[in-house]
Amino acid sequence: MLVFVLATAGTVLLGLLTKWVDRKVTARIQWRVGPPWYQTIADVCKLLGKETVVPETARKWTYLLAPVIGFGGATLAAAVLWGANLSSRGFLGDLIVVVYLLLLPAIAIIVGGIASGSPVTQLGASREMKLAFAYELPFVLALVTVILKAGGTFTLGGPEGIIAHQAQSGMVIGSVSGIIAFVVSILCAQAKLGLVPFDIAEAETEIMAGPFTEYSGAPLALFYLMKAVLIATLPIPLITLFWGGICGGWGILWAVLEYVLIVVLFVLIRNTNPRLRIDQALKFFWFGLTPVSVLAVVLAVKGY
């Protein structure tokens, strides 16, 4: 029991520190100093002290429960991933469970936006819906590439899982199809996290704060924590699927470096690109990345 509490608190703390790394690297790229290391923790503490305002036109319980569901989905996905990685406690099909759980934060944002009852939030929720349609397709195709390379198994941990398969026959990223699938999934993860160029749902200059406009106080703190856990969790399946896990592959020290590399990639892509329009993002994912990931699947079937 204590292990679960510590693991949740640890993932949340890791997520807050990763968010800080994002802001600090962004600041350095812009020749600024940037916030101190406790900034994200101060943000959460401050949000917990603000009053929670429920608008009159909002559906009260859906509005208040949406961030809870999002946070729960993100931490559950983190739990399954840590379990499969650190203690090889995988179960049949846990890769599919992780994919579904990682979709829950997007659904929570959509439901929260619609339940807020304001036209700005509904617009943001519809943008998030379109974006979710866009990035799920190439993401799943990249996962299909990994599954094919790992011999057709859906399991992450366990004796016949993807991690064990990579320990025996080399990491997925060592092949051409693996590299293509890795690049595709980095871009899809950028959209999942809501980072520029795909932060269309929460476009500050366009639609106030999108689906989060009416939130304040503890529900907003939960959304903030959900995004923090998501940015800590999303590099982990990337490392697991492409680099052979945290304990396998090249070892724990290299896994830390891989984690930092993926986070820095997110931040660099974020700082060098403008925001896309929603139709540009749809075209990019459906007509740009999907053919590339279909190519990766074909190469994986051929054995490259």
Add this chain to the structure above:
Amino acid sequence: MGITRWGLKKSPWVYHVNTGACNNCDIEVLDLLTPRFDVERFGIVLVGTPRHADALLVSGICTRQCRPRLQEVYRQAAKPCVVFVIGACACTGGIFHNAYHRWGRVDDAIREVDPDAIIAYIPGCPPKPEAMALGVFKALAML
């Protein structure tokens, strides 16, 4: 109360309200948020909605049309929220204090809604960004 108050001091999120300014003060506020002055060091972030704001940066004389809207924005801001009244026009009316379209002072409009609102004044036409930053830090230190 201690840790949330520490959080409020270390991470004030600001929202900018223009109640009829000539935009000079608004330009200086936007200057303040650029990388040259780098207020993100102190946790100051510009948010897109008053609901997320801890500090309202109000500029401009409070025109008759804008007064109910300013009061509504203050009501919608999640408390605790401080108000920074920026520029000579917002503090006392500036050179427009006899204008026909002016209702009154910004702090009177806000105190109509909330008599014990925390209001800080940053005079100047426009105030230099350094002066605005100094005002923000003095107000945060008194929180």
